[in-house]
Amino acid sequence: MAHDPASASHHDAEPIAPDPSAQVSADLLQQCSSLLAELDELNSLLKGMLRNPQLVEVRQFRSNVNAELKMLQKLEQRMQNNALGGEQADPELEKRLLHAMRSSNLPFYQAVWDIAKMSCSGLVALGKRFYWDGDAKVLETEKASRKRKGKGKDYGGEKQPNKDKRKSVFVDIVAGDGEEWVKVSTISKSRLLFDMAKKGWERDSGDEYSDEGEGPEKRTILKNFDGSDDEDDDDDELELIKLARDLKKAADATRIRYRHPRLRVTLPKIMEGDSLEIDDIIKEMRSYGIKVECQNSLVDVGATNLAHLLPQHFKNFTSTLNVDCTLLLAMVSDLSHIKNMAPSPSFHRAIVRQIEVEKEKPLLPTELWPAMGDHELVSTEEASTRMREIVDTIGTETEQTRMRIMMGHAPYDQMDRGSLIQKFAEMSNYEVPKSWNLPLKVVEAQSVIDTGKAEGKLPSVADKVAEGLSDINHSVFMYGWVTGMTTISSNRTIDKQIEATIENNRQGEDDSEGPFVWICDTARSLVGKDKGRKE
The missing domain is CATH 3.40.50.1010 (5'-nuclease)
Known part of the structure; x- marks a missing residue:
């Protein structure tokens, strides 16, 4: 927590409790500015090292972060204006503004960026949508070729003509020179358990024997999902399971240099082994061939340069x-x-x-x-x-x-x-x-x-x-x-x-x-x- 160094010299003065709204605002604005600075550093590196830096799609992600900064600045200004009212300040307004700040998307953007820096190389995009509709089954290398020639763009989140967005998945990080898709979910343990209860997940009380290993093992049942592949029936499906299925379908419809992309889901707020119910969800996600990483498997590499994020087209060259x-x-x-x-x-x-x-x-x-x-x-x-x-x-x-x-x-x-x-x-x-x-x-x-x-x-x-x-x-x-x-x-x-x-x-x-x-x-x-x- 930041503090005012000037206050440290007044030993006999009563400590003044920091204004929570001002502290939250200052912290978020600092984090947002730092994130933008790192993204600009990456852009400078791309421009200096690549013939066509636009092939690495970070523009939309940076735009989203910049929009978040402007929103936070507006909220801070409203807080300051409210505080200037003195006794006339509206405490309810301050609560609403503080809630809006704490609901910022910045922690998610920061998590995506941290995962990219910590565990990715050969960055292709920060945010990109992939489809599994048969009519939209296009080789990624072909789409990249069209973009090079100025015949179209495929920035993250942009719905392409004649494609059904319901038959798509938004990937947060495309890395490994296109061969790895990473999805980041910042869902918390409490929120996930709440969603599981709401959607009807429970552990079976009977003694079911698993196909692997020995001894009884409780299995997971999704009451309201019958295993069919009806696109209209997943409103009641658990979001993480739907995400896993959608990633698998989009990956099966996509090839990068003749191969389907590797899939990874990162859950930075979830501890594996902390909840049997959540471990069931993780196991179910892995059954789709997805690598699932939780908080206890993430490694914080601290400060690092960004050179490893550059495309690495030569790494697999033969001798x-x-x-x-x-x-x-x-x-x-x-x-x-x-x-x-x-x-x-x-x-x-x-x-x-x-x-x-x-x-x-x-x-x-x-x-x-x-x-x-x-x-x-x-x-x-x-x-x-x-x-x-x-x-x-x-x-x-x-x-x-x-x-x-x-x-x-x-x-x-x-x-x-x-x-x-x-x-x-x-x-x-x-x-x-x-x-x-x-x-x-x-x-x-x-x-x-x-x-x-x-x-x-x-x-x-x-x-x-x-x-x-x-x-x-x-x-x-x-x-x-x-x-x-x-x-x-x-x-x-x-x-x-x-x-x-x-x-x-x-x-x-x-x-x-x-x-x-x-x-x-x-x-x-x-x-x-x-x-x-x-x-």
């Missing part, structure tokens, strides 16, 4: 990366190496746009080199041959030289990595990382794909996927798939096509996964591309 033709071209393009390139009237408008984007966030130092790190880099014969054909045909002299250095072609074929990096650095305005693994190794893909298929390393849907791929894309994406190698590419269209084909042709193979592909958000053309074209 060797399979590089698509699109990125081979991006790595040798003049656009990726010449700072502040002046647009020429002969440039295609797409190149002009790429020059503008490059000025904002240089592709190689901010995205590609961090992604590649010190991984061994390979390219299929088809991809490297196509890249060389394009560069030799329309590339500038500097683009052709970079290609020969990067691929270890003559006259650079006898150089070691250090020498190749030094030569490449002479062709770039950026500092080339010493860890970059040059030269790229060219691999023969088709025989590896054929052998892998014969050995059953691919699911049956692989043949359907292969039908829709060109020779180059077949070599790149099927090679990455059959070897289990991470493929890096900017060809989002093909990546989405593969995902859609797998999702539409599972035929009961629920565990089927496609190739692990990391998509670079932007591409780079060669400067010579489309020169002189008449639009």
Whole structure:
């Protein structure tokens, strides 16, 4: 409890009891301001580290907290105005204002933020709605793609067109780069027990034997729920159980990189083991495949930096990366190496746009080199041959030289990595990382794909996927798939096509996964591309 330091010197004075309204107001305003400051710190970090910081959805959450701050400030002002009335102050008004303050949503927002900081990484959203309606069953990666292209937004709580909000669940934290959903409930023990009594939960007095373990175990009965899946019958259902069921239904209708998201519910005001009735509820929630955390399993990490909340797209990369033709071209393009390139009237408008984007966030130092790190880099014969054909045909002299250095072609074929990096650095305005693994190794893909298929390393849907791929894309994406190698590419269209084909042709193979592909958000053309074209 805060106190007035000046009062400490008056030892013989009677202690003055603090005004409870003023104390509650001051505490809430301080907490709200601190929360906003931390959210702003996160936003600054996102802007500084990510090419597209809007991909991490925190704007709506911050807006909600800011609205709470304004509400608390208004209540405080009304309290002060009432107090200025002296003997004319209205004690009933003060009680109502104090009740309004204590009913603030801030403790919930603070709990969500604390859970995110304590136990999450790879933040995607603070607040996002997911649907299980069949017509709304859309791959999360596809929705993210639409947002990148400005074709729609999906901020938390916003009802999407043609979707039934009753068939949805609002997730408080989407983390793990989209693979984990976290729901926070700040319900108290007393409130939960009250709701249980009201909804008809009780422990059976008979001796029922459980399927697991030994000895009698009392089981939980929900009197007014018959186990049917009727959406109109859950008005009398316990809220935490309904939440568990809704999370499971939405997760079953959603895939992120071919997998259903992991589910977690956090109950920071509930102690597991403190009430047999509440333990029954927790057990029931866990029966839906949900990880349930209570107060006694939460760890307060105290002050921490927020870097772990940044997306962690590279954490699952394989030791060797399979590089698509699109990125081979991006790595040798003049656009990726010449700072502040002046647009020429002969440039295609797409190149002009790429020059503008490059000025904002240089592709190689901010995205590609961090992604590649010190991984061994390979390219299929088809991809490297196509890249060389394009560069030799329309590339500038500097683009052709970079290609020969990067691929270890003559006259650079006898150089070691250090020498190749030094030569490449002479062709770039950026500092080339010493860890970059040059030269790229060219691999023969088709025989590896054929052998892998014969050995059953691919699911049956692989043949359907292969039908829709060109020779180059077949070599790149099927090679990455059959070897289990991470493929890096900017060809989002093909990546989405593969995902859609797998999702539409599972035929009961629920565990089927496609190739692990990391998509670079932007591409780079060669400067010579489309020169002189008449639009």
